Amino acid sequence: MKLLLVEDDEETAAYLRKALGEAGHVVDRAAAGREGLMLAAGETYDVIILDRLLPELDGLAILRTIRASGVKTPVLVLTALGGIDDRVEGLEAGGDDYLVKPFAFAELLARINALARRPPPQDAPTALQVGELRVDLLKRTVTRGGRRIELQPKEFLVLEFLMRHAGRVVTRTMLLEGVWNFHFDPKTNIVETHVSRLRSKIDRGEAEELIHTVRGAGYCVRTPG
Amino acid sequence: MRPLRSTSLRLAAAYAAVFAVAVAVLAVVTVTTTRTALRRELDRRIQAEVTALVQEYRIEGMEGVVQAVRERDSTPGALNYGLQGPHGEPLVGRLADVAAPVGWSTQVIRETDDNDVDHVRVLVVSLWDRRLLVGQNLERISRLYGLVLRAFVWAFFGVILLGGAVGLALSRDVERRFAEISAAAQAIIDGDMARRIPLKGRGDDLDAVAATLNRMLDRIGALMGTVHQVSSDIAHDLRTPLTRLRQKLEASLRAVSQAERTATVEAALQDMDAILEIFAALLRIAQIEGGARRAGFRSVDLGQVAAAVAEAFAPSAEEGGRRLEFRSEGSAFIHGDKELLTQMMANLVENGLTHTAPGAVIEIGVAAAQSGACLYVRDDGPGIPVEARGRVLDRFVRLEHSRSTPGSGLGLALVAAVARLHDAEVSLDDAAPGLIVRVSFPRRLQQLGGVS
Numbered sequence: 059m060k061l062l063l064v065e066d067d068e069e070t071a072a073y074l075r076k077a078l079g080e081a082g083h084v085v086d087r088a089a090a091g092r093e094g095l096m097l098a099a100g101e102t103y104d105v106i107i108l109d110r111l112l113p114e115l116d117g118l119a120i121l122r123t124i125r126a127s128g129v130k131t132p133v134l135v136l137t138a139l140g141g142i143d144d145r146v147e148g149l150e151a152g153g154d155d156y157l158v159k160p161f162a163f164a165e166l167l168a169r170i171n172a173l174a175r176r177p178p179p180q181d182a183p184t185a186l187q188v189g190e191l192r193v194d195l196l197k198r199t200v201t202r203g204g205r206r207i208e209l210q211p212k213e214f215l216v217l218e219f220l221m222r223h224a225g226r227v228v229t230r231t232m233l234l235e236g237v238w239n240f241h242f243d244p245k246t247n248i249v250e251t252h253v254s255r256l257r258s259k260i261d262r263g264e265a266e267e268l269i270h271t272v273r274g275a276g277y278c279v280r281t282p283g
Numbered sequence: 284m285r286p287l288r289s290t291s292l293r294l295a296a297a298y299a300a301v302f303a304v305a306v307a308v309l310a311v312v313t314v315t316t317t318r319t320a321l322r323r324e325l326d327r328r329i330q331a332e333v334t335a336l337v338q339e340y341r342i343e344g345m346e347g348v349v350q351a352v353r354e355r356d357s358t359p360g361a362l363n364y365g366l367q368g369p370h371g372e373p374l375v376g377r378l379a380d381v382a383a384p385v386g387w388s389t390q391v392i393r394e395t396d397d398n399d400v401d402h403v404r405v406l407v408v409s410l411w412d413r414r415l416l417v418g419q420n421l422e423r424i425s426r427l428y429g430l431v432l433r434a435f436v437w438a439f440f441g442v443i444l445l446g447g448a449v450g451l452a453l454s455r456d457v458e459r460r461f462a463e464i465s466a467a468a469q470a471i472i473d474g475d476m477a478r479r480i481p482l483k484g485r486g487d488d489l490d491a492v493a494a495t496l497n498r499m500l501d502r503i504g505a506l507m508g509t510v511h512q513v514s515s516d517i518a519h520d521l522r523t524p525l526t527r528l529r530q531k532l533e534a535s536l537r538a539v540s541q542a543e544r545t546a547t548v549e550a551a552l553q554d555m556d557a558i559l560e561i562f563a564a565l566l567r568i569a570q571i572e573g574g575a576r577r578a579g580f581r582s583v584d585l586g587q588v589a590a591a592v593a594e595a596f597a598p599s600a601e602e603g604g605r606r607l608e609f610r611s612e613g614s615a616f617i618h619g620d621k622e623l624l625t626q627m628m629a630n631l632v633e634n635g636l637t638h639t640a641p642g643a644v645i646e647i648g649v650a651a652a653q654s655g656a657c658l659y660v661r662d663d664g665p666g667i668p669v670e671a672r673g674r675v676l677d678r679f680v681r682l683e684h685s686r687s688t689p690g691s692g693l694g695l696a697l698v699a700a701v702a703r704l705h706d707a708e709v710s711l712d713d714a715a716p717g718l719i720v721r722v723s724f725p726r727r728l729q730q731l732g733g734v735s
Contacts, residue, residue, distance in 0.1 A: 160559060238595050242626045246633050251599040
């Protein structure tokens with residue numbers, strides 16, 4: 059994918075550029091606000107990664123400007139640690155996701171992937187399917203190869219979230235935000251417990267595992283191979 | 284003091300000037316109106332006298348008129364009269380030697396004894412072959428309005444003097460008050476943070492301003508105290524985890540195998556995450572204590588939030604051999620921040636989960652009362668000793684027996700901060716056995732419609 063990274067810190071930018079490059083992405087980098095705005099408005103990118111605090115022009119100002127001029131590229135806003143209103147401000151300015159600095163690279167990568175291949179909003183599927191696992195979003199039922207699987211409401215939401223991002227890594231934080239709307243990090247292993255219960259209901263006794271744990275990153279629903 | 288540059292003195296001078304101009308305008312209007320009214324009144328009197336004398340002539344004849352003129356002319360305070368022959372020769376009365384045409388006129392008469400000139404308003408009518416004159420000396424009117432004019436001149440200077448004096452006194456007072464405020468501000472700038480502006484106790488606008496400024500200073504003081512507290516907390520409590528992190532990184536340099544190196548670096552990353560978590564929690568608490576989140580308060584159903592938290596944590600509690608129960612008595616609406624309330628309840632539940640042994644029952648519940656809404660989390664664990672209950676709400680306080688469990692000692696501090704933001708009270712009590720934490724939210728007027 060072609061990414062735009064607007065980040066003023068040289069070291070962070072160099073690290074992210076290298077790591078994103080290794081993950082198979084092409085990265086343009088802008089070090090200051092005006093350059094970032096010019097690139098964001100002029101070039102075509104799959105995802106824009108935008109730091110909030112920038113020289114010359116604030117990240118949110120860039121975001122508002124490109125949104126006002128009709129650029130619909132998904133934007134991931136990087137916010138400072140502890141700014142509890144930053145998320146709301148970032149989303150209100152037209153951001154699609156946010157990530158608090160400092161972050162684990164796996165988290166950033168997972169979110170970039172989730173953003174880039176997000177289906178257009180008007181396309182609302184009524185069912186999700188991965189291999190022989192089928193989730194009917196209207197009837198709220200789950201079947202695997204004809205076997206009916208009973209899920210608790212939250213387990214269903216976790217599965218739905220994973221299936222919507224099928225083939226991509228979903229992090230613990232993404233699940234906390236997407237399923238529970240928790241914007242803090244509980245010490246308790248809420249996510250792990252739910253995923254392990256889900257896994258026991260879906261994958262137990264099957265030859266193929268569909269719910270995979272990605273070490274150091276999160277979870278992924280996909281067919282083997 | 285620089286009198287002319289003082290705002291209040293300038294105002295006083297301006298007021299005095301405006302009043303003086305007003306008095307002058309009033310004087311002109313009053314004098315003119317008085318004069319016109321007096322002239323008109325005089326004309327009416329003269330006209331009435333002439334009518335009366337003409338009537339006298341019709342009844343008594345010329346003899347009667349002569350008699351009347353003589354009588355009236357000698358009466359003090361009455362008008363002046365005169366009767367002349369066909370060619371203007373004086374017959375009787377004081378005005379008899381005045382040569383005036385028939386009708387209204389103002390005549391100039393030279394006094395005989397001195398050289399003064401008198402102005403006389405006179406009406407002349409013909410009675411058969413005689414001429415009747417009735418008039419009045421205008422000097423009396425002039426004297427009258429001269430008096431009025433003089434009174435106004437005195438008033439004019441009086442207003443300027445009085446206005447100036449009062450203005451000066453007021454400006455001195457106001458200036459002194461401002462000097463006090465300025466002195467207090469200067470003292471605070473110079474480092475005396477406890478200094479406040481003295482109040483006069485008069486309850487006037489300057490007292491109100493001073494009281495507001497004092498409240499602002501209190502608030503700034505409290506915020507500075509928080510910042511100070513946070514920085515010393517960080518310095519004190521991050522030393523241990525940072526030291527551990529350093530040791531792990533050093534160990535990774537000395538590692539003999541790749542596997543060992545990876546393991547120590549991963550452990551170091553975990554330490555790093557723990558440190559960042561402490562930072563995030565501290566900043567979050569500081570921001571909550573800043574109070575800015577109040578602007579985003581909405582109507583929130585505590586029961587609904589508690590139910591969601593209970594639902595999220597129940598499976599994990601079960602996994603750990605504990606039971607999490609949710610008890611509700613319907614909805615309890617408060618005005619608040621849903622996200623922070625969720626985190627507060629999550630912290631309380633996690634607190635219960637970490638400080639109890641397997642087999643424990645943790646109960647989260649919401650009760651709506653007349654006095655407001657109450658949230659409680661009860662466990663049947665070891666509880667907290669009475670003497671430590673006040674302390675656990677502070678930052679980084681971890682009781683001895685929980686030193687070994689993971690945690691930053693910030694969970695309950697965040698609970699306390701969120702409660703303070705909502706004007707709620709946190710109380711810790713003995714649940715016999717175990718601990719019950721209650722958060723009591725006060726009832727507010729705007730909530731009345733929301734409680735069902």
